Amino acid sequence: MMNIKETKYPGYFVTEDGRVFKEVPQHETNGYLAVNVRDGERYRLERVHRLVAEVYIGDSEGRIVNHIDGNKKHNHASNLEYTSYAENNKHARNTGLNNHHGEAHHWSKLTEDQVRMILHRYRVEGIPAQQVAEEFGLRNRETVYAIANGRRWKHLKDEGSETIPKGSREQ
Numbered sequence: 001m002m003n004i005k006e007t008k009y010p011g012y013f014v015t016e017d018g019r020v021f022k023e024v025p026q027h028e029t030n031g032y033l034a035v036n037v038r039d040g041e042r043y044r045l046e047r048v049h050r051l052v053a054e055v056y057i058g059d060s061e062g063r064i065v066n067h068i069d070g071n072k073k074h075n076h077a078s079n080l081e082y083t084s085y086a087e088n089n090k091h092a093r094n095t096g097l098n099n100h101h102g103e104a105h106h107w108s109k110l111t112e113d114q115v116r117m118i119l120h121r122y123r124v125e126g127i128p129a130q131q132v133a134e135e136f137g138l139r140n141r142e143t144v145y146a147i148a149n150g151r152r153w154k155h156l157k158d159e160g161s162e163t164i165p166k167g168s169r170e171q
Contacts, residue, residue: 018074032072034047102153129144
């Protein structure tokens with residue numbers, strides 16, 4: 001037997017596996033299924049996974065809906081959970097859905113090879129951070145420190161991790 005429940009929009013129903021009745025799901029540009037729902041006198045576009053979560057999981061309490069398996073079109077209630085924005089981003093990185101880090105990031109000015117060389121020059125060769133920054137056209141030594149301490153390019157932070165004697169670096 002199909003489990004169908006009404007949404008907060010009168011006349012719109014959703015099943016726990018993500019089917020919406022009254023309107024046919026349509027693809028939104030970012031890959032989520034969505035429907036146009038009437039909210040009073042206006043129509044608005046609602047994502048199907050949000051409707052399913054609201055009806056079958058409950059109030060979001062300010063959190064966002066995460067697709068556990070990473071498939072934006074798999075809107076079954078058992079595949080949805082509420083998470084914080086940070087948890088959702090971490091899930092996307094861990095599952096490979098968001099790989100916009102490192103040189104794939106649109107703001108990146110360095111390649112992974114350059115970052116490895118920066119780590120090697122600073123950590124292994126003991127070249128002062130200011131000199132390394134100048135060699136790679138970086139604004140200042142703070143970027144070298146951020147790379148070496150894992151605040152930037154975290155996925156490469158352990159590369160070139162051989163230690164150099166204390167005192168051979170600038171303080």
